[in-house]
Each structure stands twice: as C-alpha cells, then as structure tokens.
Amino acid sequence: MRNRDPGRASSAPPRREGGDRDWSVVVEDGRAKTNEPVSSAVAEPEATTLRHEPHEPPRQQLPTKLFEKRTKVHNKRIDGPFRRFKWFVMAVTLAIYYGTPWIRWDRGPYAPDQAVLVDLANRRFYMFGIEIWPHEFYYVAGLLIMAALGLFLVTSAVGRAWCGYACPQTVWTDLFQHVDRLVDGDRNARIRLDAAPLGPGKLAKRTFKYAIYLVISFWTGGAWIMYFADAPTLVRDFWAGEAAPAAYITVAILTLTTFTLGGFMREQVCIYMCPWPRIQTAMMDEKSLLVTYKDWRGEPRGSVKKARRNPGEFGDCIDCLQCVAVCPTGIDIREGPQVGCITCALCIDACDRVMADIGRPRGLIDYATLEDCEKEANGEPTPSPYRTLLRPRTIAYFLIWGSIGLAMLFALGVRNHVGLSVSPDRNPPYILMSDGSVRNSYTLRLRNMESRPREMEIAIDGLPGAVMWTDMGGRDAAARTQVKTVPADEVLTVRAYVVVPEGASTQDFDFTVTSRDE
C-alpha cells in the first residue's frame, strides 16, 4: 500500500526493465520538479541494478485481491538526540493531558476550584484566572483560530513537527509501541513471535499486552471526562457508580477508540484517515524542513566491503536498512519525501549511528529543505537550517497568530464583569393605566460575572417624571432606581415596569446599571 504511491516515483530511481513511454514522462516531470542530482545519480545503470528491496518484491501479475493486508510495522528500538526529544515531548504532553484537571485554583466559595474546567451544565468555561461565559464564545473561536494558525506556523517553520512529536495519534502510538517492546521484546523478537503458532506462551504475552493497552486506553478516556467535572468528586462518583451516564459512555467510547487507533491502526490513521498530511503536503514548499535522504551522497548503495574493493564507485549508504527498521510508520525514507513520513527523525538517529560505526560523516539522512538539498548536491555551501524559521511566510503567520492572541488578551483585560441586557415587551407595546399614566414593561437581565454576590443599582437615565418598579419589589417601591442583589456568577432576570404620568412627553431613555460595591 504505502510503497505504491505513484508520487513516490518522482525521486525513486525507475527500474530499467520494461520502461514504458507514458511512465517515463511522469518520471521526467517529477524529477524536473525535485532536483537535478537525482536524475544524474539515476542515469548510472549500476544504480538500479544494485537496488535492493527485500521488504517489497516487485509484483509481476495482476493481483485479484479485493483488499491488501497491512504489513505490520515492527519498529526497532533506537536511541539518539531525536528519540530523546521525542521522549521529552511525550512526557510533557501526557503530563499535561493527564495532569491538568487536577490543578486546583481558588475562586472563592461560589465557583469551582478546578483550574481548567468546562462546566457544561452551568455553561461556564474556566481556565485558570479566566472565566468564559456563553456570550463570550468568541474567545473559544479565537482559540480555535489560533490553534489552526499555530499549526500553519509550525508547519511553515519546521515542517511536520506536529505530526512527528506532538500529535496525539503519534504520542499514543509511540506509547503502545513501547508496550510492544516491553512485553514482546524488540523488533526481531516480535517478528518471530508474530510468526510463531499460538501457544500458551504467546497467548500469555498477548493477553498481558492487550491488558496493558486496555489500562492505558481506559486511563486516557478517564482523563478526558475530568475536564468536565470536579476531578476528585468525579473519580469517587465514577467508581461508586454514581457518575452521569454520559461519563461512562464517554469513557467507554474513548477507551475503545484509543485501544483500536493506538493499539492496532497506528500509522494507518496517519496515512488513510487523517486529513492533515494532505493539507500539509500542500503547504510545504522548497523551503520547508523535511527529513531527507541525501541520495546524491548515498547512491549507489554498497556494503563497506564492496566500497573498499572498488574505491570511488559507491555512495555512503550501506543498505543496512536500519532507517527502515526504526521507522514507526514502516516506510523507507530513501524513496524520497512521502505522505507516510511523519518527520519524527528516528531514521536520522538510526543512520547517524550507522555512519558513526563505519566512520563516515553523519547526516546521510537529515533535516533539510529541498532548496538546501539542491545546493548541497551541487557542492555549494548550505546555510543553517534554522534560517527557515525566519522567512517571510513564517513571520507573517507568527504576526497574525500573535496579534490574534494579543487582541484576545486585550479584550479579556478590558471586559466588563457587570452586564445588563434589556428586552422591551412588545406584546402589548404599552399599557394605559386607570389614572391615565402609561406603563411599559421590560425584561432586564443583570449579569454578575464575579464569583461573589453583588448589589447592583438599575436606574432610569432620561425620561423625566418616570418611575419604575419590578416584579421583585412591588409597586410601593416605585422609584427612579432599584437595587438588586445578583447572586455570584449568575444572571438575574427582572421584569421592570416603567411608568410615566399622564401627559408626559415620550422620549428615549436608557437603563444604567452600576455595581454598588465599587
């Protein structure tokens, strides 16, 4: 499946035998778009005869299968700077995910003391010192826009770094692959175990492994619901069987999806189900950082022994396939940039290690931009890859992203914690009273966004001679102002009746609200 992507052929050396005219046109086009050195390397007939593809023998017959079986990925353990960085990101992201709901935040007696809480029942969203009400949903929209732009920003600066390190699918797949390694052993042991018939030993190992998968999956689903209720209470209720049915259903669904997506589907999610790689592919250009196999340096491939026998005839790649063995998506990066590569850079770690062992310079597989590849292949000096951070596109994304963030912070800073909305009754539009005065009614909503009860004074601004009373005070209390106590963190709905005496002129007026404790 993965290895049959036609786009791949752009940088893969075409096989000699049976070269079809149509095909060569495609290859030429693709090659022209990438870089020259590839074609020059390919032009050597030895380059293709040496090609070694033990993992995917070419097919010569029309297969009649309706589906293709997934080739299971048994990725090998590796150590190196990128692997260690991946460990670090994994630890941080998992800690954030599992830990955040447990951070406490004192908001006084009237509001929950959970730092991050999506309180759906009361329609409040708490995030540390910030509290968002439903009418302020644009903050959430702003956060989503920032998240999207953030992805663009990261992609323009460091390519698919999101995919390689921070995407939940990547993190959990990585976690489950570690479980595989822990229970079944490393690559070779796992391949052997897969091939072995199902005996008691294999059964025990499988059961144990799936049990660990299940625990992790369950824990993942469990952590999710903690964001929607007070975490310690929810844990207790959950085990006591007293939590809301939605909690159990959510945990069940998330357990199931984590178990299948992280435990079994893994790289297939990235390759077949996720839309992001497709969008990202379109967002890349010749200045984007990619994990690249430097074929002008590596090809033609040959073992150390062969290279020693024929000096100058072989490239640096010794075809040891370490880069393929460690790849979590099971692809061969030497076939060129491809949608299956999540740029986790584990192949860089693997190849660097091989190069160190045989005493050749590191970086046969490395982070590079297509532009740098071309320069390097032509023997020109290449600037530092960090320069891609400072190109106009990245800076533009950063400025847009940052200004949205600043605008939201500013809006948060100046927003009002007291609010009043007025809706006049239109049915009937006015009422004539027996003494000839005219009465209008209004529904007032007094909003108290602070977590303490507050006294608020509503007043009539304009309309001389008018008085008002409310359904919570009675006509005896008719006056130009009314004082209401609005409970903490709530909206108080009051009906106000405004009366003007007979003969008063009609004019516009305002309701004003002031909190008396300021």
Place this chain on the structure above:
Amino acid sequence: MADKRIDEPTGTPTVGHEWDGIEELDTPMPRWWLWTLYLTIVWGVVYVVLYPAWPLVDRATEGVLGWSSRGELAEEMSVVDQARTTIREELARIPVERLPENSELFAQAVAGGRSAFQVHCSQCHGSGAAGSQTLGYPNLNDDDWLWGGDLKAIEYTLVNGIRAPGVDDTRTSIMPPFAGAFERSQLDALVNHVLSLDGRGTSSSAGAQTYRDNCSACHGVAGEGNRELGAPRLNDAIWLYGNSPADIRAQILDPRMGRMPHWSGRLDPVTIKMLSAYVWSLGGGEELVEVAENPTVEVDAEP
C-alpha cells in the same frame, strides 16, 4: 483504452484508463476499510429488523423492538408529568392568596399559568393579555378591574365565569338599555357629564341631574364604579368599549355586556390557580385587603 497492465515502478495494476497521459493505480482497499463497509451493511440489516424502517401506505414496518418516536415522546411526557406532580400537589394544597408568600412556588405557578393562558385564554384576551377594545375583551395588564383584581377575585372569575349560562355562582350584572328613555338634549348632556367624570369636557347641571337619577345607583355619584355589581368605574382613563362620545352614547342606549366562560370542570383547580397567579402577575394585580381592615374578606388559613 481499457487495457489493464502492471505499473512498473510500483508493481500495481492500473485501472486501465488514461487521461492526458495520467493513469490511476488500481490500489486495493485496506482490509479494515472493507470490514467497515461490511459492518455498515450488517448494521443496516440489523437496524431494519429492530426498528421501524420500511414505509408502507399508512404506516411503517414496526420492528421487533416495538420502538416508535411517538411512544418515546409519550414516555418523555410522562416523565415530565411525573416531575411536575410534586409542584402540582403543593399548589393544590396552598390557597391562592398565600401563593406570593412562597416566591419559588409562585414563580412556578406563573410559568405554568403563562402556558395555560396561551392555550385557553389568548383567543379572546390576546397572547400578551392586552385584550381588545373593539371586541370588548378587557386588557389584563392594567389596574382596572370590573370585578376585583386580587388573587381570590381573579380565581373566582376564572372558576365561575362572567354571565356564564347555567352557572349559579357566575358573576352577573345587567346594564339596562336606555334607548328611548332620554330626549336628545338630555342624552347629550348626560354624555358630557360622563366625559367630565374622567376629566374631559364640562358638565352641566342638567347632565349631572340625569346621571344622578339614572346612573349613580350602580356607577356611583362620582363615577367610582361598584365591584359588587361589576359596574365599571367611569372616572378613570380606561374604557372597555371606547371613550369617544359616540362610544359612550352607544353604550347608554344599547349596552354591550361581555361574557366569559366558566372554567371549573374544564380546567383542574391547580391550572386555574396557576392562571390566576399569571394574570395577577401581569402588573395590575391588587393586594388582598387584609382581614383586619376588611372583615368581609376571608383569607384562608394555611392548611
């Protein structure tokens, strides 16, 4: 055109078509994808067996579970009714004039009354309870009450109706028609006097005399009305059938007298109580005169 062949570099057969030199690989489906398709088919079959699915002429196949959206609705409604029973029981226990003391229950009653009003009362009094002057339905938002505007009086009116046929306790009164009773000039003077009662126009002694002789027994010397009889106040700004001289003249000569159906037996006492609370809450409701000040009014003790 349609000759399938193996694509060399990938080893995959093509679909056998070519568009502008581009061919498509006949890549097989992943296994999980196919299984998902099969599962959806199985699910479809299971669904058709379990739930109503195939439309017939006048209904649909029933499904072995016997589920229907109507049944589900009925179930949900009964759940809501269950939840309401406690409120209704409490409302049944409390006399209507004590309702405002329990602000929570009162709010519930007003809310229930609002929806009952839309179903049973809005046809005449309008959805905003503003009534209609042309048709003679009183505005319930104002503070002018023909028969009294405290909670008990409103409830009584709702239970027994006004001039409701066949109801012994209904509120009833008759304004006699005066057609042919007055000279033309006498009538004009009377109309002028009535207009002067709410501060418009000037009265003459003849008009005042005619009023005293014919009208004051019910409407009061100063036009203050009489709630015992349901005689409207004439010295206020509110005129049920219009306040122009022609309207008043017409009302003297050939009076219109409104009718309201009685609701006892048609609505349960709790609903009537809720309606009373709603009408009372519209802004013109009157306080019940306390027993001490007015011994003729009884306030029920709390049960």
